[in-house]
Amino acid sequence: MIPINIWLVEDDASYRRNLRMSLELEKHISVSCVFPSCIEFFEALKTEDAPDIVLMDLGLPGMSGLEAIRKLAQVAPDIAVMVLTVFKDKGKVLEALDAGAAGYLLKESDGPEIVKGLQEVLVGGSALSPAVAKIVVEQLRKPAPTEEFNLSGREIEVLEKLAEGLAVKEIADVLNISVGTTGFHLTNIYKKLHVQSQTGAVAKALRSGII
Template sequence: MIPIDLWIVEDDAGYRRNLRTSLEREKHIKVSRVFPSCIEFLAAVQEGAAPDLVLMDLGLPEMSGVEGIKKLRKMAPDITVIVLTVMEDKKKVLQSLDAGAAGYLLKSSSVREIISGLQQVFVGGAALSPEIAKIVLEEVRKPSPEEAFNLSTREVEVLEQLAEGLTVKEIAGKLNISRATAAFHLGNIYQKLNVQSQTGAVAKALRAGII
């Protein structure tokens, strides 16, 4: 298995140290850098460094995690962020997903659940703690204003498969199209919905009643 190069952005030194120790017990995870703030993290990215995945808290000093994710999307959109926080606030959850987070895990999750989330996102999936998935589903049930995103039938089909947790490769197989075509549709979806990640696309499509 290809090792995951992971960075952690967390201001609680004790939790950060324990989390790093626990994750590095896994042979396929390497926590190469840790940061106490988004400012230091973004400075490292600006210097050209790039991990495979980032675990980021939201309640950070000077710059919130949500703001950090937004800035990262402009600087290095290929870097994938998974939120790891104590916050279950609905507004923060939706803001994080819309900003581009590929997952939202709670610190109450077990180490095994966090590792599972990392693995899912690493292969192109998404990761949501059960409590967060419930928040997203509750948001789906709410009536929302009709928005004209002009998605094609095929793009809606791709979104529906994303909502089922399928990767781009799996979607291509399910819809009997090439992986390149599936990726092309996904790019169009991002542009039309004005989002930066698969979870963001699914969350917005669900809230708008598209799927």
Template structure:
């Protein structure tokens, strides 16, 4: 497997260290830095080699996780965030996804479930705990005119594959197009839907009744 570099932002000391040990035992994931707050994390992201992924809690001291995700998108837009928190509250889920989180996992998830979620996101997919996925589907179905976003037929096909959990390479294979073309369509989709992430695109597409 391709090595993954990971940072954790979590204020619970015991859980933070336990999670770090768990992930470092996987062999291909290196959890090199852990932080108790977004403020310390954002300081470090500007002066250190950036990780591939970040696992971030939402209920953090000083600066909440949602604001931390928003700040990160400005400072290091190529770094991907997966939320790992206790709350499946609808408002928090939607705020985190709208801010640009690529996944939303609950702390009740098992170790293998967390590792699987990290791998899905790393390879271009999305990761949602089952109860969170249910919230997204149920709450984002307020219909809006689908044609207002001016999506092409191919872009809608890409969105449908994205919603099915396919990574970029899998989308390219399923639609018999190159990976570069698939990425090009995704870039256009993000621009037209005005979203920063794959989960945000799927959520907005569901709300608009596009897929």
């Protein structure tokens, strides 16, 4: 397993403590910093080594998780954010994904689901709870204006596999390329489509008729 350094932003002290203990039972996961608010999180970001992934609640005091995701996309776009929240309404889900969240899990998710989500996000994929995935699929069915994008044939193949629900490693195996090369293609896809997550890339590709 690839080592994962996590920062956790959660204002519920009991849930925060239990989640940290659960995650750190995994040998490859380290929860190096925890914060009750986004304000403290951004202060630490100025002086501490950045994490691989931020696990972010949405309903936070002072600055909401949505505001934090938008700000982080500007000041540290290389840090992936996975939302972990009780909110499953369509508005919150779509706002978070549009803001740049790489994953959206509900707090009803168990430990293995969260760990699996973290691993997928780490390699450039996405993680969605079933109820959230349903919202995203419904949104994908809505038409959007066709746009012109300069995607290579290989990038389109990667997008097609993403749309089929394949994980990054599975895409690499199917296309007979390395995981690193797959990640490189994903990075280019995100730049060309002006999105910041797997979900956003698939949504834009489907709406624009690319795949």
